[in-house]
Amino acid sequence: xxxxxxxxxxxxxxxxVEEIVASTPIFDVHTHLYAPPFGELLLWGIDxxxxxxxxxxxxxxxxxxxxEKFWSLSKTAQADLIxxxxxxxxxxxxxxxxxxLTTLHALGLDVKKRDLPAIRKWFAAQKVENxxxxxxxxxxxxxxxxxxxxFDDLERPVWEKNPPQDDRFVSxxxxxxxxxxxxxxxxxxxxxxxxxxxxxxxxxxxxEVRRFLGDWSKRMNSRYLMVSLxxxxxxPGRGITAQLIEHAVxxxxxxxxxxxxxxxxxxRAVNPQLRLAGDGVGLSNLTSLQNLCAxxxxxxxxxxxxxxxxxxxxxxxxxxxxxxxxxxxxxxxxIPSLIQEMTRMRIEMLGTSxxxxxxxxxxxxxxxxxxxxxxxxxxxxLVEKYAELGQTGWQTxxxxxxxxxxxxxxxxxxxxxxx
Ligand code: HDL
Ligand code: ZN
Numbered sequence: 090x091x092x093x094x095x096x097x098x099x100x101x102x103x104x105x106v107e108e109i110v111a112s113t114p115i116f117d118v119h120t121h122l123y124a125p126p127f128g129e130l131l132l133w134g135i136d137x138x139x140x141x142x143x144x145x146x147x148x149x150x151x152x153x154x155x156x157e158k159f160w161s162l163s164k165t166a167q168a169d170l171i172x173x174x175x176x177x178x179x180x181x182x183x184x185x186x187x188x189x190l191t192t193l194h195a196l197g198l199d200v201k202k203r204d205l206p207a208i209r210k211w212f213a214a215q216k217v218e219n220x221x222x223x224x225x226x227x228x229x230x231x232x233x234x235x236x237x238x239x240f241d242d243l244e245r246p247v248w249e250k251n252p253p254q255d256d257r258f259v260s261x262x263x264x265x266x267x268x269x270x271x272x273x274x275x276x277x278x279x280x281x282x283x284x285x286x287x288x289x290x291x292x293x294x295x296x297e298v299r300r301f302l303g304d305w306s307k308r309m310n311s312r313y314l315m316v317s318l319x320x321x322x323x324x325p326g327r328g329i330t331a332q333l334i335e336h337a338v339x340x341x342x343x344x345x346x347x348x349x350x351x352x353x354x355x356x357r358a359v360n361p362q363l364r365l366a367g368d369g370v371g372l373s374n375l376t377s378l379q380n381l382c383a384x385x386x387x388x389x390x391x392x393x394x395x396x397x398x399x400x401x402x403x404x405x406x407x408x409x410x411x412x413x414x415x416x417x418x419x420x421x422x423x424i425p426s427l428i429q430e431m432t433r434m435r436i437e438m439l440g441t442s443x444x445x446x447x448x449x450x451x452x453x454x455x456x457x458x459x460x461x462x463x464x465x466x467x468x469x470x471l472v473e474k475y476a477e478l479g480q481t482g483w484q485t486x487x488x489x490x491x492x493x494x495x496x497x498x499x500x501x502x503x504x505x506x507x508x
Contacts, residue, residue, distance in 0.1 A: 102479075103472045105487055109494050110468035114231035115460060116499025118416055119315075119350075119393075119447035121236050122456075124258035125217055127247050133220055133453035134212040135205070138192065139168035141452060142366035143185040148174040149363065156362040172205050184424045188458035195227050195457045221453060225257065228456040229464075230448075232499070234259050234312060239305050240266040240274070248308055260309035261350070264338070267298065268316050271329045290332055298337040299344075306345055312506065313391060314342060315350035320371030320396070322353055324380050334381075339388050348506060349388060351378060352419065354395030370395045370421050375402050382410035389505065393419040393447070400431050404438045414505040416444035423449065423459070428466045436474055441496040467497065 123131040148171040149159065159167065175186050190200045198208055225231070237260045239245050266274045275287040275294075283297040290298070302314070324331045334349075342349045359369035373394055382390055390413045394403050400422070407415045415435070418428045423446075432445045445467055448459040471494070475485050496504075 102475070106472045106475060106490055107468045109487070109490050110464050110471060112229065113491070113494045113498050114229055116232040116234070116502065117230050117448050117450070117456065117460075118234050118444055118499065118502055119236065119261065119449060120233050120456070121449065121451040122233055122258075122453055123235055123244075124252070124255035125221060126252040126255065127244065130243060130247070131217065131221075131453060132451060133217065133224075134215070135193075135208050136164050136168040137452045138189050138454055139171045140164055141185060141455070142364075144171050144175060144189075146363055146366040147183055147185065149366075151175060151179060160364065169205070177203065184462070188455065188462065191458035191461055192454045195461065196223070196454070221257075224453050224457055228448075228460040230456050230460060232257060232259060233456075234261050234447075236261055236263045236315070237309050237311070238263040238266075239301075240277070248305075260311045262302070262305055262309055262311040262314045263316070264302070264314055265316050267301075268330045268333055268338070269318075271333070290329060290336070292336075295333070295336040298333060299341045302337065302341040303345070306341070306347065311347065313348040313350050314338060315352065315391075317352040317355045318373075320354050320356065320373045322377055323374065324377040325384075326377075339381075339385050342389070343385075343387050347389075348391045348414065350391035350393075350416075351381070352393055352395070353378070354399065372396045373399050375399055375406060378403075378413070379406055379409075382406065382413050386412055388412060389414070389508070391416055391502075391505075393417040395419055395421060397422055397427055397430075401434065404435055407439055407443060414443065414502060415439075416502065417447035417449070418445070418463075419447075420449060425462065425466055428463060429470065432467055432470050433473075436470060441493045442501055443497075444499065444502045445497055 125131060145159075145167075149156070151174040152170065154170070159170070162170065175181055175183070181187060181190060193200050193208060198211060225233070235258055237244065237248070239248070239262075271290070272287045275285045278285045278297070278301055281301070283301050285294040285297050305311070306314070318330075322330065324334065326332075338349060341347075353373035353375070354370055356369040356371045358367050360367040373396060375394070378390070378392055381388070390410075392403060392413060393416050394400065403415055407413050417423075418431050422428070422431060428446070435443050435445060446460075446463045448456050450456045450459055471490075475490065478485060
């Protein structure tokens with residue numbers, strides 16, 4: 090059936106959709122970035138871009154340097170090795186390699202010169218405050234959600250000194266050590282003044298854990314709590330992880346009106362010699378997520394799942410439970426082929442009631458490429474979906490496209506948090 094939008098009229102419409110997607114400000118709901126008052130915790134610049142753990146894993150496939158020798162190198166020497174292996178000896182066509190070049194190009198640097206010393210010199214002349222503003226401007230990111238851990242020995246002291254508020258950065262309270270390493274974490278809590286012990290948690294321990302979560306949620310003004318989980322996470326369960334979630338985390342989240350973000354599918358340290366780059370992926374049993382959403386309708390859940398094979402079931406779960414908000418193409422799924430597949434499937438099943446992407450950026454400059462790459466793909470999918478809509482005789486106004494894109498870029502998530 091001939092589209093009601095004649096070929097001629099479609100071009101302006103498609104161009105409008107692309108322009109709206111390219112220019113709508115984004116709330117980046119999950120990153121590993123820090124506001125400038127956190128000092129060295131905020132990574133930025135060419136050497137941090139090059140030693141990103143994605144590129145460490147890729148470069149160690151292209152060289153035969155012993156792992157321990159690599160780790161003994163300085164950051165600059167590691168970056169030199171990665172630049173040579175992945176950009177000079179081989180074309181930088183992987184997503185993480187192309188991303189570095191997208192970012193450098195957007196910052197106005199001439200990558201065809203392949204002049205790493207000159208690039209280093211440019212970054213050495215930048216001031217962090219200006220660079221934060223420049224990267225957020227280029228990425229079109231208006232708000233960044235950090236990943237904040239009271240268990241991080243570098244980060245905790247900064248929070249204890251009550252750092253100046255930077256409204257561009259909001260907090261998410263990360264609790265992996267509490268839920269996944271109770272025997273090591275309970276003594277820490279006890280040292281910090283919470284009456285718990287490393288044995289099986291009891292009523293008293295659960296209320297003390299809630300007090301800990303309350304203290305840190307207030308200190309950080311956290312927007313949600315989050316945990317990454319192994320593929321075999323089970324709920325309900327008799328294990329300490331399930332017990333702490335049921336008797337401490339979920340009551341705390343209900344009391345504070347905060348979502349709880351579950352990120353299942355991580356196999357930590359499948360190759361420990363790669364250190365941070367050594368984590369892998371496994372198929373998760375999403376019945377656990379289903380049970381949580383069904384059993385705790387007063388709680389709000391966020392989820393992003395690591396295995397491609399889990400994505401369809403995650404979408405169906407989101408259709409069944411309006412207290413579940415799915416977000417992002419996380420980590421190993423954050424590649425164009427899967428972003429396109431997942432975004433198309435999610436729009437086809439959920440409309441605009443989800444958050445298609447988060448950057449997961451660890452290095453400030455990465456938001457430029459992660460968002461530039463993703464915006465292009467989301468625009469392609471939306472142009473196709475609005476065109477298909479047009480074939481029914483329905484006409485979508487510019488204002489409605491702007492509303493829909495605002496929803497996808499953080500608006501739906503913020504409505505979910507307020508619900
Ligand atoms: O657990 C997480 O939040 C993951 O995003 C890990 O930090 C992972 O190392 C990562 O950076 N993925 O992009
Ligand atoms: Zn992350």
